[in-house]
Amino acid sequence: MKWHWSDLVVVALLAGAGCVAIYAGLSRAMRRAVRERQREAERQLSEIAAAVKTLQARVAELGRLQEARAQQGEVAAISAAAPNESAPKQEEVKPEIVAALTAAATAFLGRKARIRSARLVPAAQDGAGAWAQQGRVIVQTSHNLRPNG
Numbered sequence: 836m837k838w839h840w841s842d843l844v845v846v847a848l849l850a851g852a853g854c855v856a857i858y859a860g861l862s863r864a865m866r867r868a869v870r871e872r873q874r875e876a877e878r879q880l881s882e883i884a885a886a887v888k889t890l891q892a893r894v895a896e897l898g899r900l901q902e903a904r905a906q907q908g909e910v911a912a913i914s915a916a917a918p919n920e921s922a923p924k925q926e927e928v929k930p931e932i933v934a935a936l937t938a939a940a941t942a943f944l945g946r947k948a949r950i951r952s953a954r955l956v957p958a959a960q961d962g963a964g965a966w967a968q969q970g971r972v973i974v975q976t977s978h979n980l981r982p983n984g
Contacts, residue, residue, distance in 0.1 A: 890938060890942065893938060893941070894934055894935065894938045897934040897937050897938060898930060898931055898934040900934075901930035901931075901933050901934045901937075902930045904930075905930045926955050928953040928954065928955060932953070933950055933953055936950050936953065937949065937950050
């Protein structure tokens with residue numbers, strides 16, 4: 836079969852038109868998929884923003900409650916007997932810290948949490964415990980010293 840130049844032009848035009856049609860269809864599908872992804876991302880961002888606002892309101896509420904309790908505790912502490920002077924002085928945890936701990940525990944557990952007490956752990960007196968001291972001894976004894984003589 837012999838092809839005429841007009842047949843070749845028609846085949847080329849049909850192939851080009853097919854490519855253009857496929858490109859247009861794929862572009863439309865891609866734009867639709869991108870719009871759907873953007874809507875989903877915006878929905879998720881709005882949910883996250885709402886959750887953050889809820890948590891901020893909860894932290895503020897817990898801070899106010901803790902401050903009120905701390906003021907009541909101060910009144911009770913003033914009216915109580917004098918503390919034992921020989922006991923080491925314990926610093927009180929600030930109400931903001933307790934409120935933040937409560938909010939973190941609530942967020943972690945997924946339900947309302949209540950912190951009944953919190954205290955600061957005292958640091959070691961010399962800054963080094965028995966393990967650190969033993970580690971230093973091991974390092975010092977590991978040095979290879981040349982014998983005299």
